Amino acid sequence: MNTQFNKGILEMCVLALLAKRDCYGFELVDTISNHVDISEGTIYPLLRRLTQENYVETYLQESPSGPPRKYYHMTPHGKVFTENLIKEWNQFHKKINQLIKEEV
Amino acid sequence: MRKQDFLKELEAKLNCLLAEERKEILRDIEEYFDEGHRRNQSDEEIIKKLGSAKAISETIIAEAKVKRISHATTFSQKIFALLSAFFAILLLTPFNLIFVLIPLLIITSIIVSGWPVVLAMIVSLPVAVILGMIFAINVGFHLFTLLAILFFVIAWISAVITITIGFTCLTLAYFKGVAKLFLWNINFIKNRARGG
Numbered sequence: 001m002n003t004q005f006n007k008g009i010l011e012m013c014v015l016a017l018l019a020k021r022d023c024y025g026f027e028l029v030d031t032i033s034n035h036v037d038i039s040e041g042t043i044y045p046l047l048r049r050l051t052q053e054n055y056v057e058t059y060l061q062e063s064p065s066g067p068p069r070k071y072y073h074m075t076p077h078g079k080v081f082t083e084n085l086i087k088e089w090n091q092f093h094k095k096i097n098q099l100i101k102e103e104v
Numbered sequence: 105m106r107k108q109d110f111l112k113e114l115e116a117k118l119n120c121l122l123a124e125e126r127k128e129i130l131r132d133i134e135e136y137f138d139e140g141h142r143r144n145q146s147d148e149e150i151i152k153k154l155g156s157a158k159a160i161s162e163t164i165i166a167e168a169k170v171k172r173i174s175h176a177t178t179f180s181q182k183i184f185a186l187l188s189a190f191f192a193i194l195l196l197t198p199f200n201l202i203f204v205l206i207p208l209l210i211i212t213s214i215i216v217s218g219w220p221v222v223l224a225m226i227v228s229l230p231v232a233v234i235l236g237m238i239f240a241i242n243v244g245f246h247l248f249t250l251l252a253i254l255f256f257v258i259a260w261i262s263a264v265i266t267i268t269i270g271f272t273c274l275t276l277a278y279f280k281g282v283a284k285l286f287l288w289n290i291n292f293i294k295n296r297a298r299g300g
Contacts, residue, residue, distance in 0.1 A: 026139035039155035044132050045163040
């Protein structure tokens with residue numbers, strides 16, 4: 001599939017998940033790759049960008065076993081951004097579906 | 105490949121980044137390995153899921169270069185940062201490298217080397233006419249030699265015109281294509297720089 005398209009969708013998936021609850025990297029990657037086929041390494045550059053743009057922030061938390069995990073937490077700024085993004089996506093989705101139905 | 109080899113390769117590929125940033129990225133990827141190990145996944149399985157170190161590093165470097173554009177203050181710095189980001193993004197996908205960059209280089213070299221030839225041919229037009237006249241004078245004005253020279257000159261002129269038109273079309277299409285490619289990449293950069 002078109003890489004540009006995939007990137008935008010991946011970004012929205014990550015934001016949608018983080019809007020619900022804090023996640024650590026592996027968890028996030030695992031959840032998304034259960035639904036969509038992604039190259040999992042690409043999610044880290046994306047998480048870095050979202051952090052730099054202040055949509056999410058990170059904190060370290062001890063894990064039951066092994067080294068501490070880096071958790072990603074959505075900022076209020078990120079929440080607003082995500083809501084708008086999902087709204088746009090839903091409108092887009094509706095329009096495309098309408099178009100597909102009309103064209104038949 | 106093992107975890108340590110993968111991390112070393114990634115570290116080497118990211119050496120243009122700041123040490124702090126690089127350490128942070130490696131820490132994240134290492135955490136990913138550790139989580140995989142906890143779920144009894146082998147290094148090989150994890151690396152297969154992660155994708156190549158090259159792909160990860162190219163994405164990170166392209167993002168970093170796009171960020172540098174907005175930090176550049178002078179005009180020349182901005183242009184340099186823009187071009188640098190442009191090529192980093194071009195290299196981002198193998199599709200771009202094979203289907204865009206290589207044909208671009210080939211067509212560019214054809215156009216750059218072809219125009220001097222075309223110009224030389226245009227300059228040679230009057231030379232061809234003069235040579236034909238000199239030849240005609242030397243040989244004498246027989247009908248057949250005159251016709252032969254006339255046809256030769258006409259053939260030469262039409263060849264030059266055809267090649268010139270063809271090359272002009274090719275060059276125009278080339279500039280159109282390059283402009284499109286640039287716009288596509290600039291849009292990509294803009295979207296990134298805008299932040300989503």
